[in-house]
Amino acid sequence: MTATIRDFARGTATTTPIEQVYVGRRRRRRRRVIAIAALGTATALLAAAMLMLGGTIYSPSEVLRVIAGQNVPGASFTVGVLRLPRTVTGLLAGVAFGVAGTTFQRMLRNPLASPDVIGISSGASAAAILSLVVLGWDQTPTMLFALMAGILTAGAIYLAARGGESAGGRLVLIGIGIGAMLESVVSYLLLRANQWDLLTAARWLSGSLNGASWDQAGPLGVAVVVLLPVVIALSRDLSVLELGDASATALGVRVGRVRLTLVLSAVALACFATATTGPIAFVAFLAGPIATRITGAGGSPVLPAALTGGCLVLAADLLGQYAFDTRFPVGVITGILGAPYLLYLLIRTSRRGGSS
């Protein structure tokens, strides 16, 4: 069997349909594996750069010794206390945004319908600003408050959109409406903020890894560790759900249950990440489509999107920290990089007529 297939791959054998299917599938699978490996490598390199670069540049061995728990003068503080939590938080947030985004996009069958665009995480933003500006809370309570508000908002949007046909389309409309409403709350609160709070709030709102600490990375890490496997386990159902509710039911997917589980997981991931770093613009929106570009259509989008999300956040944070005179928060960079891609994607999707 393998010999025949190798012959076929060289073009020396006549094609039977089964060989053609086998060879085509293997070819796409190989591309996918290579692409995922490349994404993994890129993520690792970016993480290494995050750890090594900065005011003082440390060698890989110094960084490794810090990670191993040894005491390296200078590096132990700079790398161990500052750069390592920042890198880990960035990576985790990227993964969480990427998975949440691609799950929503696939489930709603619309590349524009990522949770950041359709207002799913807007509740987290409003709560965080309320906490920072009005209540004057610290980071950790702010984060918890934002998390709860985010999940509540997403739940309200989901409930308001539920039922009947085309619930997905309604979810988009209602999400955008609620998002706009909460946006006006944020603006209202900012109007009342004093100068100092305003700056903190503005930073948080654009999504920033400044002040990342292990206290914050912990909960986000737990969320990713628990929820990522859930989404991966459902990724095969997700790829059938993409064919529409009717086809998915006919293929034996419990549409309601699977969709609810996926929505809950994706919302929780998006809200945990938003509560930790602020809404890093467009990572959820961009990770899925970029990952599909790299790995090819077909196959589960979850893992590639997770890695792409991580790459995006780390790369944007490196740019934001070192590429300009002023240090920009990571979200400003992703927002500006995302804008042209967004327009391109909008026009291309519209051309294809993907509207619902």
Add this chain to the structure above:
Amino acid sequence: MTQAATPVRPRASSPAVGARRRVVVILVAVVAIMASVVLSLAFGSRPVTIEQITQGLGAWLHGVTPRDIGAIAVQQRIPRTVLAIVAGAALALSGALMQAVTRNPIADPGILGVNTGAALFVVCGIAFFGISTPFEFLGLALVGAILVAVLVYFVGSVGAGGATPIKLALAGAATTAALSSLVAAILLPRADLMNQVRFWQVGGVGGANWATMAAITPVLVVAAALALAHGPALNALALGDDVAVGLGVHVGRTRIVAAACGVTLCAAVTSVAGPIGFVGLMVPHVVRLLAGTDQRWLLPVSALGGAVLLTLADTIGRVVGYPSEVEAGVVTAFLGAPVLVVIARRTRIRAL
């Protein structure tokens, strides 16, 4: 039991609404405006009596300053009340026009990203060109609002199906997100500017003054008159482009004129009052229930309704936020989001 097979069409053209009913609706709207004006003059950080209202108004008409402090308060509330009426009418008319042109129930200046466009241009103007006069603000906001509205509408309507609600809403939301990042990128290194600019992010009529209102009034009057004159053509457009052509309407021209009027109305209001969302979304829907789908009635009645809504929203904002105030734009957002939920639930997304 058997007729149940015929699906109910929520957006079917309403049964002919009698002329008498329309007259009643207009009368009610006029009375409502007068009532909301009284409320707007009466409520605020200092509650006043009816007597003080008449005193303040009378003194204002004679161009004198009354001695009574309550009457002075009333006088100070006159500009914002006038602006609320004008801005509300313009926004609602703008929303009704955009909904007619796009045949899209959620077309609204806020959703089309007009607000962020205005904010971005003003921010750029302050940061890079050092603009400072109200008229420069006004001009830049107008240009930014128009450009972004056109961009979003273009992006949302490319391809099959035209500007469906979902495509349009997503295009608006995504563009808003991208522009907000740009605004943040400009502002974050310039903390001093943040103070000036944040007033551009919440809309309200509290900062009303006669000079800026005078500047936009001619623009508003021309746009509104043009829009109202196109009522019959818009009626034909509601039946679809092909039918409209068959009925002898210049589809392209009608669409461009009506859309231009819609964007101009909303952009002009945004340039003096800041971004006020959802008025253009809500009012035409309610009016359609009351006065039917005939654009010749829908457009003017929407304008009246918008005036009532914004005046009341501003008054509510002053009462709720006492002793300070909540901007009218925040109030309308809170009123509008539930309305959007209802619209989204009633409309058959597939069919759009």
Add this chain to the structure above:
Amino acid sequence: MTAQHVLCSDALSAGYGGTRIIDSVDLEVPAGRISVIVGANASGKSTLVKTLARLIAPQSGSVILDGVRIDRIPTKELARTLGLLPQQPVAPEGIVVADLVGRGRHPHQRMFRSWTAADDAAVAEALAATGVADLADRALDELSGGQRQRVWIAMALAQQTDVLLLDEPTTFLDLAHQLEVLDLLTDLNRRRGTTIVMVLHDINLAARYADHLFAVRAGRLVAQGNPHDVVTRELIAEVFQLDAMVVPDPVSGAPLVLPRGRHHVRPAVGRKGGSLEPATGS
């Protein structure tokens, strides 16, 4: 030959929200045959097939497969017996034909079991049976309407169910492609013994391709049986509110419906047909 399954409904009523679209339908699908559901617009034929395929939960009554109510059968197990091609299936952007057809293998896969040679074989067989094997590595977006419909049928075939339901599989196709799809389904039925139930809009194609017709009017089953027995002038008048002549189809021998309308009717035809009165109507 495949196993023979009995699909039937018992006092089945269903609809959307509070409205009832199909009402107390009792039917039994003949195993190993091609059944076609016909009816006027909004008669409930599409709702009927959706309810049989468990896309819509019944308001009352039930759908029964081999003596078991389908809502009691685990959904993946049911998906190995009962397949459905919806009216407007949606495909993810950029997906390759072989991958799309491969998704039809979903009910045969378990969470941690990877793709097997049997899956490849099923996909290849489905592609070959529908004549799209040479398109296997193409993106679906690049194909024509007729090719796409064959790919969707291939996906339903890869599911390898013994019963296949199709909701208007010929909509949006021109006449040549309509016949191609119906011939393909007939091949499938003759070769594998797959039980086929489909909704068709065109009464003449239905009469030609069906072994068994179900005629639906206003949500009720008004007639069923062999097309020769079912397709009569009276039934066409009842189901479609249409005054028509029924003659034997010179090509297939199946009944052929010739609608009369108000104009262009030669008096001679009415006399020759022998069964038509001057069109004052019943």
